[in-house]
Amino acid sequence: MPSCAFITFGCKINQYDTQAIREEILDLGYVESRDPSAVDLLVVNSCTVTERAGEKVGEKIRSLTRKNPAAKVIVTGCISEDDRIRLEKIPEVVHLIGNEEKHRVAEVLQGAPLLEKKPRRNSRAIFDLKIHGFEGRTRAFLKIQDGCDSFCSYCIIPYLRGGSRSRDHEPVLQEARRLVEDGGFRELVLTGIHLRQWGLDRGIEDGLARLMLDLRQIPGLDRVRLSSIGEGAFTDAFLGAFQADSGLCRFFHVPLQSGSERILRRMRRDYTIEDYVAAMERVHLQLPGSVLATDVIVGFPGETEEDFQQTLQLLEQLRFVKVHLFPYSPRPRTRAARLDDHVPVEVREQRMIRVRELCQRLQQRELERRVGDRVQVLIEKESSEDRPSAAEGLSREGIRVQFEDLDGSLRRGTEVEGILEQRNDQKMSARIVAIGAGEGLQR
Numbered sequence: 001m002p003s004c005a006f007i008t009f010g011c012k013i014n015q016y017d018t019q020a021i022r023e024e025i026l027d028l029g030y031v032e033s034r035d036p037s038a039v040d041l042l043v044v045n046s047c048t049v050t051e052r053a054g055e056k057v058g059e060k061i062r063s064l065t066r067k068n069p070a071a072k073v074i075v076t077g078c079i080s081e082d083d084r085i086r087l088e089k090i091p092e093v094v095h096l097i098g099n100e101e102k103h104r105v106a107e108v109l110q111g112a113p114l115l116e117k118k119p120r121r122n123s124r125a126i127f128d129l130k131i132h133g134f135e136g137r138t139r140a141f142l143k144i145q146d147g148c149d150s151f152c153s154y155c156i157i158p159y160l161r162g163g164s165r166s167r168d169h170e171p172v173l174q175e176a177r178r179l180v181e182d183g184g185f186r187e188l189v190l191t192g193i194h195l196r197q198w199g200l201d202r203g204i205e206d207g208l209a210r211l212m213l214d215l216r217q218i219p220g221l222d223r224v225r226l227s228s229i230g231e232g233a234f235t236d237a238f239l240g241a242f243q244a245d246s247g248l249c250r251f252f253h254v255p256l257q258s259g260s261e262r263i264l265r266r267m268r269r270d271y272t273i274e275d276y277v278a279a280m281e282r283v284h285l286q287l288p289g290s291v292l293a294t295d296v297i298v299g300f301p302g303e304t305e306e307d308f309q310q311t312l313q314l315l316e317q318l319r320f321v322k323v324h325l326f327p328y329s330p331r332p333r334t335r336a337a338r339l340d341d342h343v344p345v346e347v348r349e350q351r352m353i354r355v356r357e358l359c360q361r362l363q364q365r366e367l368e369r370r371v372g373d374r375v376q377v378l379i380e381k382e383s384s385e386d387r388p389s390a391a392e393g394l395s396r397e398g399i400r401v402q403f404e405d406l407d408g409s410l411r412r413g414t415e416v417e418g419i420l421e422q423r424n425d426q427k428m429s430a431r432i433v434a435i436g437a438g439e440g441l442q443r
């Protein structure tokens, strides 16, 4: 039987899409191998969010095909024009399939031609990709939205993934039932490029709150989590859903990007600092115990020391536990790349060091504040030979937690209740007070 391997770059949506493609290709009779340097078929789901990310895709394929020149390579995902030119030069790459035909990878592999007239960028065919499990994971990602209407000045995504489209309510519920009933998943993570836009193209306002509560009606689905979400999502209905149901995880990853109003306008973000602060303060007030995470771009064109200071101040004020830092790098064909006041590399690097130090301190402070909290943790790593008597998992609030597991009884996919005791770097340790009724993953 022919063998295959899958390599995924980029976001959670890509991980979802790879899983769906994997299932279709395995249904054709391929056998998955863990060693991509010795397979007949390599499927690469690419990301080009930065220029460097696009280059890495080419480098990875070249290094694998040098070891395995007989492999056929299919590249799909966010392939920009630049990547296309770069990848077409690699003889092993037999197909380059953009996001608009990503749902046809298995068909193309069987000999169907790529469409001469490409579907509209806003085609809903992307939702033809479906999953039944999630390889190697305790929590499954469930895609409910794709594309983006926002056109932030530094971002290429709307050009590569098209406008925002929402997957319909019922297919989302059906897929969730499959993942819970057949896959044994007790937590689902709703993903999208811009989750807050879910439902808007179908004329539904505040639909996300309803969708999450409906998902929680599925027997066995204990936890529903959101991947990153815009500040505009935090309406009364949204916050009310979290207040009503403790199975909706109080972990919110809300991209800020900059604490300077001036820079936000240059980024063309669709909120003000005032909107953002008000939303995060509502979370702290109405959903106590929530963990906040964010993204920050450091050294955006025109960012002065004062702008940067405003970012530092806001990170401290809003009590983020996790901050994902990205040094700005120009993405060709975006508005920001054409701005002329780029921040010198040394200044950007210095700011990265300063903000990283602050974030470490913030994280320590916030985790220490939580000592004594009662948390529900989904076990992701069982104790093993290399980690005897130690199990690890994720709390509903998104905190990594370690437990002593002296008799090795804690099973992956089981939820346990514990009291947080102390911080070990980016994790907390906890004392178990109850073990949930779950039976763990069936795989």
Ligand code: SF4
Pocket (backbone or CB within 6 Å): 148, 149, 150, 151, 152, 155, 156, 157, 158, 193, 194
């Ligand atoms: S919201 Fe902005 S940064 Fe996020 S995907 Fe859309 S355009 Fe890109």
